[in-house]
Amino acid sequence: MLNVALAKGRLADSCADIFIRCGIRAQILKEETRKLVLETPDKKFRFFFVKPADVPTYVEYGIADVGVAGKDTLLEAGADLYEMLDLGFEKCKLCVAGAPEMRAMLKKPRLRVATKYVETAKKLYYSRGEDVEIIPLHGSIELAPLTGLSDVIFDIVQSGGTLRANGLEVLEEVFDISARLVANKVRLKTKAEEILPLIAEMKKYVGEGR
Amino acid sequence: MAYFKLPAGVRDVLPEECMALEGAEEVLRLKFRGEGFLPVRTAGLEYYDTFAGIRSAVEQSQMFKMTDRDGKLIVLRPDMTLAAARIAATKLGSERAKLYYFSNIYDFSAGGNSEREVAQAGVEIFGEEGAASDACAVAFAAECLKAVGVEDFIIDIGHVGFYKGLLEGSGLSEEAAEEIRGYINAKDAVNTEIALKAHGASAKAQAAILALPSLFGGAQVLSEAEKLTDNPLALSSLSHLKKVYAQLKERGAEKYVSFDLGTVKSLAYYSGMVFTGLAAGAGAPVLSGGRYDGLCAQFGKNLAAVGFAIGLSRALGAVKKGGKAQC
Numbered sequence: 001m002l003n004v005a006l007a008k009g010r011l012a013d014s015c016a017d018i019f020i021r022c023g024i025r026a027q028i029l030k031e032e033t034r035k036l037v038l039e040t041p042d043k044k045f046r047f048f049f050v051k052p053a054d055v056p057t058y059v060e061y062g063i064a065d066v067g068v069a070g071k072d073t074l075l076e077a078g079a080d081l082y083e084m085l086d087l088g089f090e091k092c093k094l095c096v097a098g099a100p101e102m103r104a105m106l107k108k109p110r111l112r113v114a115t116k117y118v119e120t121a122k123k124l125y126y127s128r129g130e131d132v133e134i135i136p137l138h139g140s141i142e143l144a145p146l147t148g149l150s151d152v153i154f155d156i157v158q159s160g161g162t163l164r165a166n167g168l169e170v171l172e173e174v175f176d177i178s179a180r181l182v183a184n185k186v187r188l189k190t191k192a193e194e195i196l197p198l199i200a201e202m203k204k205y206v207g208e209g210r
Numbered sequence: 211m212a213y214f215k216l217p218a219g220v221r222d223v224l225p226e227e228c229m230a231l232e233g234a235e236e237v238l239r240l241k242f243r244g245e246g247f248l249p250v251r252t253a254g255l256e257y258y259d260t261f262a263g264i265r266s267a268v269e270q271s272q273m274f275k276m277t278d279r280d281g282k283l284i285v286l287r288p289d290m291t292l293a294a295a296r297i298a299a300t301k302l303g304s305e306r307a308k309l310y311y312f313s314n315i316y317d318f319s320a321g322g323n324s325e326r327e328v329a330q331a332g333v334e335i336f337g338e339e340g341a342a343s344d345a346c347a348v349a350f351a352a353e354c355l356k357a358v359g360v361e362d363f364i365i366d367i368g369h370v371g372f373y374k375g376l377l378e379g380s381g382l383s384e385e386a387a388e389e390i391r392g393y394i395n396a397k398d399a400v401n402t403e404i405a406l407k408a409h410g411a412s413a414k415a416q417a418a419i420l421a422l423p424s425l426f427g428g429a430q431v432l433s434e435a436e437k438l439t440d441n442p443l444a445l446s447s448l449s450h451l452k453k454v455y456a457q458l459k460e461r462g463a464e465k466y467v468s469f470d471l472g473t474v475k476s477l478a479y480y481s482g483m484v485f486t487g488l489a490a491g492a493g494a495p496v497l498s499g500g501r502y503d504g505l506c507a508q509f510g511k512n513l514a515a516v517g518f519a520i521g522l523s524r525a526l527g528a529v530k531k532g533g534k535a536q537c
Contacts, residue, residue, distance in 0.1 A: 057322075060322075060323055060493065061323055061493045062492065062493020062494070063493070071400075080323070080396075080494075081396065082396060082397040083396050083397055083398040083399075083400070084397060086399075086400050180400075183397075184493055185488075185494070185495070186488040186489070186490075186492060186493055186494060186495065187493070188426075189364055189366055189426070189468055189470070189488050190362065190363075190364060190488055190489070190490045191490075192427070192468075196427075
């Protein structure tokens with residue numbers, strides 16, 4: 001049986017569609033339930049519903065053999081995993097955003113950056129040799145520059161609607177994000193006969209993504 | 211009373227587990243001695259410069275550092291292979307040596323899925339080169355895992371020479387090659403492609419390097435890989451692995467073996483074949499090894515070398531869970 005870690009919500013729904021098209025009896029994923037562990041009727045797959053940020057952890061420890069997580073989550077977790085497939089959905093960008101007049105001030109010393117992607121932001125600015133103050137937040141990141149908590153934000157942008165509504169705009173696009181299929185480094189080899197056919201099958205249905 | 215507790219990442223081993231560990235050590239000691247290996251205990255403290263001065267796989271951030279009385283920087287032993295290589299090159303005065311050890315190594319940066327104090331059992335063979343010696347090391351690694359009771363496992367084999375060969379004439383800088391090596395190790399085809407394009411690798415190298423993440427499986431991947439390149443180093447690496455596989459077949463050990471040319475361990479340390487022991491009951495490797503022919507020369511004596519180390523706690527964890535690991 002293959003153990004699959006999924007983030008509950010939109011991501012799980014998109015995954016369920018792909019799984020069903022791949023011939024997996026994953027209709028159970030579409031049902032309204034409060035259960036955290038679901039098995040397909042043929043007992044070939046077991047799904048765990050976890051918080052998005054916990055998908056890399058379940059897969060790295062080998063509790064789940066494979067999982068689906070956004071690239072932003074993977075960047076932030078820095079877990080030791082195999083990234084097997086770009087699933088091409090849940091596309092967005094990790095961006096630096098702020099008020100339009102900040103565009104000229106991005107290189108100012110000790111720039112204050114509010115983000116929930118603390119590790120990724122640290123790595124980014126460290127690699128550029130820029131000295132910034134990272135301000136960790138958990139939500140409503142756009143509020144930070146409006147209230148003067150930060151100069152800019154580093155966050156995922158999908159449509160840009162929230163930014164526009166608050167008078168902010170994208171100042172720099174840094175990373176392209178989409179959902180990725182990840183695998184535990186040991187299980188890919190020791191459960192190859194289960195994992196590889198799944199990947200091959202899924203590849204057929206993510207044509208335009210990659 | 212807070213100081214009766216332990217720092218993060220280390221633990222006490224209590225009698226029940228300690229008995230199991232000692233049992234495994236006894237089994238392995240007999241095996242090592244039976245194959246003619248001799249024991250060493252290396253110093254627990256070493257100079258920082260030993261590991262920082264030579265091209266080694268140990269990162270600064272991985273070492274526990276202290277200042278000695280004379281102001282020199284010393285570290286808690288971060289790696290056994292380097293210590294054994296230092297001994298073989300500077301103290302044994304022989305062209306051949308087979309050493310084994312049971313030692314803890316210390317990793318400052320570890321945490322989460324890995325511990326900062328790791329009990330290792332390992333062997334190093336100095337002064338032997340060629341496919342026969344490599345096959346011998348892999349077959350012995352499989353025997354050792356079986357001996358401690360790990361049943362469902364494979365030894366996954368790669369070769370750093372294949373990636374090195376693809377880099378030749380690719381136009382990639384050492385820095386870019388190192389960045390891309392990280393992506394390949396994560397089988398991250400997306401970033402591999404982006405980085406190859408950004409660093410302006412030649413079209414031929416791009417196609418071959420992009421194939422690396424998917425070059426794993428049975429011995430047939432070696433033939434698949436041959437079609438990707440005409441670089442002499444890459445091709446000789448593949449033919450070497452074919453020879454190793456043929457030797458393993460003769461020993462009846464091929465059923466424990468798979469190949470992954472996308473496992474590119476540190477180029478600064480390993481020189482040829484590399485291998486990793488993967489057990490069904492453990493989420494992380496239980497054994498790691500490879501050939502490191504250039505390392506002893508950096509300690510002043512040129513000795514060919516191959517070896518491996520077993521992570522004892524992880525291996526025993528895989529034994530315990532062996533029965534229900536596939537749940």
